[in-house]
Amino acid sequence: MLTIRDLTVEIRRGDRLVRPVTGVSLSVARGETLGIVGETGSGKSMTGLAVMGMLPAGGRVTGGSIEFDGRELVGLAPEAYRGIRGNDIAMVFQDSLTSLNPTRRIGEQIAEPYRLHRGGSRAAALKAAEEMLALVGIPRPSERLSDYPHQLSGGMRQRVMIAMALMCEPKLVIADEPTTALDVTIQAEILELLDGLKRQLGMSMILVTHDMGVVARYADRVGVMYAGRLVETGPTAQLFSDTRHQYTHALLSSIPSLEQDRDIELFSIPGSPPDPAEQPPGCRFAPRCSAASARCREEYPPTLEASADGHGFACWNPVIAKTITVRQRAFARPTEAAEEAATGAGAEEPRLRVVDVRREHPVSGFRLTGKRRTVKAVDGVSFEVSAGETFGLVGESGCGKSSLGRMLVALDAPTSGEVRLDGARVSGLKPRELGARRTQLQMMFQDSSAALDPKMRIGQILREPLAIQGIGTQAERTATARELLDSVGLGAGILDRYPYELSGGQRQRIGLARSLALDPRVLVADEPVSALDVSIRSQVLNLMRRLQIERGLSSVVISHDLSVVRYLSDRVGVMYLGKLVEVGSTDEVYGSAAHPYTAGLLSAVPVADPEAAAQPAGERITGELPSPLDPPSGCRFRTRCPLATERCATEEPAMRAVTATHGVACHFPLQELAASAAAPRSGAEPQSEPALGGAR
Structure with a gap:
């Protein structure tokens, strides 16, 4: 669907010349999700903007090729590009609040690409917008058409951005950090939504993110970028299990996990990424790399070439063991x-x-x-x-x-x-x-x-x-x-x-x-x-x-x-x-989470391990957070709780002790449910059984 060969992008601001993307080559197959990861300034978003033909002022493609569905995009006339952008290729931007026009209603903004590319009346476009809002899971879509962006929550605004991108059923969607500012529960919903719609509509997708847990779960292949260059690429499971580039290994080692020992320092990459205006002769990661040699500082590694299994890397001193013990210091005792x-x-x-x-x-x-x-x-x-x-x-x-x-x-x-x-x-x-x-x-x-x-x-x-x-x-x-x-x-x-x-x-x-x-x-x-x-x-x-x-x-x-x-x-x-x-x-x-809400939060945490991410998650939290202006009666979580009963709607739970140091405000703590499920059944019927679905 998309083939990028040796792409180089330059941006000139006065006398300053910045090269945010240098010699990048990658491809996206039909129906495939490619994850692009790396730190801020690595060139991830700029690569996506180059594909969209939306480089900032002073920016231009100075080398390479971008071929989409058999058509060369570099050098394409602006009028021809406008026929592709939003129709065949669409983008979900990072900040929905600044990407949506605050002076226009939601319905008008979603209907706009449909009218531009498909024609038709305003009424037909608004009807299509309503159907798309329903498809992305927004409740009461007909009412939301007349809302302004500030009237929606962050999660709902992000769903609106997805609806706008999908209005013309594009062949390729570029999702640029679509969940960075969202809670873990909303993030999980948005990513599941994107993945499901991609499969339903048969689209290809580029998922730009710095969250390794997100690509571990949703990407078929991964490309790792650093300082404008692609340093490693390969199938997701292969790249995570057999990491070869020192930068990729350092990124994975820096991720705090829920099992992290609090007495041991987190591994961190020293220093910071180089200035995009600087073009050192050697590997750009060398100043921060513990395995760098003199050759790394003098000569850039050869062009990234994938092996038979599709795994390629550009590193003079690659990681040679599947598992490397990262040295981490223990924290000093209190003074x-x-x-x-x-x-x-x-x-x-x-x-x-x-x-x-x-x-x-x-x-x-x-x-x-x-x-x-x-x-x-x-x-x-x-x-x-x-x-x-x-x-x-x-x-x-x-x-x-x-x-x-x-x-x-x-x-x-x-x-x-x-x-x-x-x-x-x-x-x-x-x-x-x-x-x-x-x-x-x-x-x-x-x-x-x-x-x-x-x-x-x-x-x-x-x-x-x-x-x-x-x-x-x-x-x-x-x-x-x-x-x-x-x-x-x-x-x-x-x-x-x-x-x-x-x-x-x-x-x-x-x-x-x-x-x-x-x-x-x-x-x-x-x-x-x-x-x-x-x-x-x-x-x-x-x-x-x-x-x-x-x-x-x-x-x-x-x-x-x-x-x-x-x-x-x-x-x-x-x-x-x-x-x-x-x-x-x-x-x-x-x-040992006792409240269903806590358990739902924990189950939504992305894990930087494709095998673990493929395992069925626990009961996830769904639905929007109720308005604090009119919270639900009884237990406030009951409208989203799979264990809610009529009692939850009428009686607010008080904080009760699970252990001497652990308290929970819930009528049906998870420990009690687990204990009752494990206990042998007698002839007597239980006094109260939580009902799935809950009382509204």
């Missing part, structure tokens, strides 16, 4: 200062205590009763965090994790309930009343680009908290900034640089350094690595874990990535629609 912080004054009290915290947001409009409508973002949450402990919060977007995190650091005041630090109340107080306690609560924000002032240099950003609190002289603050940079693995040379001059991983380290500037007792990290590549993510996770041990920090880690929370946390709380549904030690929650 004396950290132990004192954990056992000193206030140790009798939990470091952080959250008591029945609620947060309500008024929205426009009134109910029929005349009362103002409110969203209960957080609804009666209670937990404790001991000194030196890390507490993880997991759940889907919209469950209240970030709202709770802002209350923990006193950025927002709870509607009711209280937050206490070492026994002293910090919630609901005015800034002057908080006093020194305010500095002991710090937050590491999700988006480092938005959290760092673009007009301030790094040195100013790190000195600012000290200056506001009146701590030290200018020279002492600069010295502290240098120490902070050293603690997060960055040199003092970036003190005079601006945030835009740093990579995403470096900016995230700066955000962590700034949050530690005032030596806090509690750090709240809100999705700290969600936007990072797998290799950079492991570096930041190791850093957070090491600093937590060295400083005796109490931390609350908020994430929808269960492997991240598993690695960082001592205890875990699972949130759903503003409530905690399960709390326990990390080993208990992950090893």
Whole structure:
């Protein structure tokens, strides 16, 4: 269906010439899914844009061939390309919120490619759009046609993007990071949907992603890109079981798993990818490769040639064993200062205590009763965090994790309930009343680009908290900034640089350094690595874990990535629609989940192993998250729970003990169901049996 030979792309911006794709050759057969993986800047998306004829301003194909269904696309006239784009080749873009026009209704945007390529009336196009919305699993499609993008959830917007791409039943779909910003449950739904529609419509697909677990499950073949070049390719099972290129091996070794030993550092690739404008003579991965030789730095490996089984690689010193033991260091023991912080004054009290915290947001409009409508973002949450402990919060977007995190650091005041630090109340107080306690609560924000002032240099950003609190002289603050940079693995040379001059991983380290500037007792990290590549993510996770041990920090880690929370946390709380549904030690929650929602989250985690991915998954969560404006009665999870009964619709479950350290808010904990199923049957009928499907 698609054959790319020796493709080279150049982008000229003024005097700067960037070559994001160099000498790439690959093919996609009819009905096949090709996964393209690699770090940010490796050329994955640019290859897809070259196929679509949508290179950015200043970009052009300077070499090679792109042949689609027997037709050469390089050099094709713009008018001819417009007849192919959206009709025979379609693309699902990464960010649905910026890809959809916010001023146009959903129905009009989906119908547009149909009218352009197939003709017909507006009514016929809208009817086809409604049928496509139903095909991609959007409930009440006729009503959604008149919605605007902001009225839909992230998962539904991504489904709209898929519907737009499939309106003309294209022969090839390019899915560019289609699930990067989505929760693990929505990600699983979207990928299953794409895979099912591909088979149903007989399409070919290119799946661009940096998630090795995604390609392990859904790709027939894999191409690994680094710094604009294809470094390894082959059938998925073959590439994962017999990895040959050192970069591919390093990527797979960097992935945190649910079985990761928390006392051992994650493997991470040192350094960062090269600047696309640089064209070193040798292998571009050589500066970061532990197996690099002088030849690797002087001469690029020969053109990638596939063997008889379709597996090819470009490496002078390939991995020669199917299994290589990666050297990983154990974390150091806590320092004396950290132990004192954990056992000193206030140790009798939990470091952080959250008591029945609620947060309500008024929205426009009134109910029929005349009362103002409110969203209960957080609804009666209670937990404790001991000194030196890390507490993880997991759940889907919209469950209240970030709202709770802002209350923990006193950025927002709870509607009711209280937050206490070492026994002293910090919630609901005015800034002057908080006093020194305010500095002991710090937050590491999700988006480092938005959290760092673009007009301030790094040195100013790190000195600012000290200056506001009146701590030290200018020279002492600069010295502290240098120490902070050293603690997060960055040199003092970036003190005079601006945030835009740093990579995403470096900016995230700066955000962590700034949050530690005032030596806090509690750090709240809100999705700290969600936007990072797998290799950079492991570096930041190791850093957070090491600093937590060295400083005796109490931390609350908020994430929808269960492997991240598993690695960082001592205890875990699972949130759903503003409530905690399960709390326990990390080993208990992950090893023996008691709530069906927790079990569904764990079953949706992609595994970077084709054999494991091919095994039947557990009961997955389906359907959209209910609106927090009007949550279901009784158990809020019942509308998506396969075990729900009438009792779940009328009676809200209270938190109950599974073990001394493990609690669950469920009428039918999974352990009890398993125990009753294993018990010998007697003549008596059971008092209550969960019914599949559940009461709505």
